[in-house]
Amino acid sequence: MLFKHISMVNYEKPSVNICRTVLKPIHCTIRTCFHSNNTLRGMTDVPHLDAAGNLRLLNMQHNLISHLQDLLHLQRLVFLDLYDNRVIDMSGVSSLTSLRVLLLGKNRIQRICDVDGLTKLDVLDLHNNQISQIENVSRLSKLRLLNLSGNRITRVENLQGLNCLTELNLRHNSITSVTDVENLPRLQRLFLSANSISRLDALACLWHCRSLSELSVDGNPVALESCYRQTLLRCCSPHLQLLDMKRVTEEERRTASVSARKEDEKKKESHKQTAHKERRRLAIQNAAQQWEGLKACLELPAQNGSKEDVSPEYSPAHSPAQTNGNTQETSPDDVQSLSISDSHLAELDSETLRLFGPGALETLERCWGVQTAASVTTVAFRYIHFDSIIPMFLRIRLKFPNLTHLMFMETSITHLPQLAALAQVRRLEQISVHPEWNPVVRLTLWRSFLIYRLQHLNLQKINGTEVTMNEIMASERMFGALGHVAATETPRCRLLLLLEESRKRQLQFLLDGRGRRSGVSPDDLKENGKQLGDALSRALFSYPSRLSDGPEVRPAPHILRLIDQRLIHRASGHCVKADALQKLWPSLFSEIVRDCVLEMRDKQAFRQTRLQRFHSESHT
Structure with a gap:
């Protein structure tokens, strides 16, 4: 019709x-x-x-x-x-x-x-x-x-060009993500109820819709989150009047405004931490690259896999030489950065001071707070040649009174005398030496030498393994004899150079015989002499100072091992003979005296015999 x-x-x-x-x-x-x-x-x-x-x-x-x-x-x-x-x-x-x-x-x-x-x-x-x-x-x-x-519909998209759109109804779809809504300059009402939006991130484009006055997101999984309504009020348009068909109150707006300020502060802090993490990563990466060049010059064995396979976040606390039992990865957020540049990093993580790259050693030269220095119990070195660390041991001893643990990662410890330099620290309970970047660990005697040389430090663990009494006795038998021989053959002036002032005075006191004249008991003199002898024996195993800046010429490793074995065998033989002589000497001395007395009973015959022997020896 x-x-x-x-x-x-x-x-x-x-x-x-x-x-x-x-x-x-x-x-x-x-x-x-x-x-x-x-x-x-x-x-x-x-x-x-x-x-x-x-x-x-x-x-x-x-x-x-x-x-x-x-x-x-x-x-x-x-x-x-x-x-x-x-x-x-x-x-x-x-x-x-x-x-x-x-x-x-x-x-x-x-x-x-x-x-x-x-x-x-x-x-x-x-x-x-x-x-x-x-x-x-x-x-x-x-x-x-x-x-x-x-x-x-599963995704809100392709809305460009709808410059006059004020209302968009997308209820009861299968939407999981919302995009392009920020391209609708006049949008006032948006209905997204009863969809499949499960994350607030999927609604991030709404934060830029400044003309939005009505929004419905109820019936989505995201609406079940406790902070859902407050987050939308904080992030969406300040002109929003209705949210899920409920009017927005002024109290809700004030609460959302406070929350927004806190969120902005968190974002700024997060950006700051992200920038610091990136700078930290680059510093460690550059230090590692410099170490790669140094490793090539030193002809150290190559690491399994490429350098990119090793995370810059790798911490010395997670190495095979780990001794504290902590297997949880350390978060850089909890680390205090002390010094950072393009090629080095020094950071303090609770009680552990980590140094990456040679430039990080400059941190040890700075003034430290008493509490901060006292909190350091572990110092870890990485991408630093061990010879560069040695001059810092005295400063480390003075600066960190509670230091108990030293860790060496990529530090190129290649021979035993380098380990002797650790005696300068004076107080140490643990030492961790990464086996992959320190060839000295492959030497059979390195652990025994370390136990013997650092016995005065009360060393308890090496690479996480307890130091036993049997190891201490074995190291004493092995290196004590060699040290005794060296001490007896070393000139007095050289011995004085090896000892500290207190030990020098003690040695001079005994050598001059003043202890006997001052009334010191023989037992005390004997005990002092024994302690001084042990100190001398250990002091002779010292780190040799470089007299020139030229390249160091070292014998081949197999020749060094052969020389060490011969010296040890000879020293052990001398000690065995000295012990046997000490046991035989009382009876031997009695026999010598008895023979002399019997021989001199007839003085005339004794003179005649001696003159004849002297005459025959003079003609020969």
Whole structure:
């Protein structure tokens, strides 16, 4: 039936009620309307109407229309309602260049297409269809309302060009991520209820929608988080009035504002920590690269795998030489950076001072607070040649009174005399030497030598293994004999140079015989002499100071081992003979005295015999 001069239309569904405000400006121009009623349902095609050139509003709800190709004769159509039909393809609507309202809800549409010609479109309703993607809407520059609820959309995207859009309805989809919403400069209402958004990060684009006044995200997994509402109020537009259909109160805004300031401070601190971590990583990496060049010059064995395989965050506390039992990785957030540059790093982690690169040794020269210095119990060296560390041992001893553990990673300890330099520390319970970058660990005697040389330090662990009494006795037998021989053959002036002032005075006191004259008991003299002898024996195993800056010439390792073995065997033989002589001497001395007395009983015969022996020896 054809109706003329209709001024008002009774709408049958809520989706049309939304459009009443949109249609107010054009109601006065509507001249003809074809209204679907109970007698006209069941149509499968759009009918060819008389006076179609004047038709402005066409309502064909609840029919069986499946295609829209028969709309070419409706050139002046402004309002088209095809709610609850069977439309599959939108092809054909682009010819309606005057259209301002297009209602295609509850159909079977799978794609948004053929809408480029609808440049005047103000309302597009496609709810309850089968659309899986937002697409082909960038030309709808005057669109103010877009309803895509009840579809199969998984991602909000492709919204560029909708510069006039004020309302976007995406309820009841399968959305997991929201993007491109920040490209809608006039968006005021956004409905995302009943979707699959599980993370607040998926809504990050909303933080830039400064015109948003109404937002609905309820019915998503993210809405179950305790901080969900406060986070949205803190991050979204300050003009937000309704959130999940609940009015935003001033108290909520103040709370969100305080939370926002705290969040900004956290972000600044996070950025600062990130920058520091990156600088720390580069410093360690550059120190490692410098060490690679030094390693090539020293001809150290190559590490298994490339340098990139080793994390710059690798801590000495996690090495095979680990002794504290802590296997949990240290977080750089808890580390105090003392000195950092492009090629070195010095940092304090609780009680552990870590030094990366030769430049980090300068940290030891600076003034330290008493409490900070007293808190250091472990010093770890990495990417620093051991010979560069040795001059710092005296300063380390004085600066860190509670030091108990030294750790050496990539430090190139190659021979035993270098280990003797550790005696300068004076108080040490643990030593850890990484076996991969310190070839000295591959020497059979390195542990015994270290135990013997540092016995006065009360050394308890080496590379995490307890020092036993059997090891102490074995090291004493092995190196004590060699030290005794060296002490007896070393000139007095050389011995004085090896000892400290207190030991020098003690040695001079004994050598001059003043102890006996001053009334010191023989037992005390004997005990002092024994202690001094032990100190002398150990002091002879000292780190040789370099007299020139030229390259050091060292014998081949197998020659060094052969010389060490020969010296040890000879020293052991001398000690065995000395012990045997000490046991035989009382009886031997008695026999010598007895023979002399018997021989001198006849003085005349004794003189005659001696003169003859002297005469014969003088002629030979």
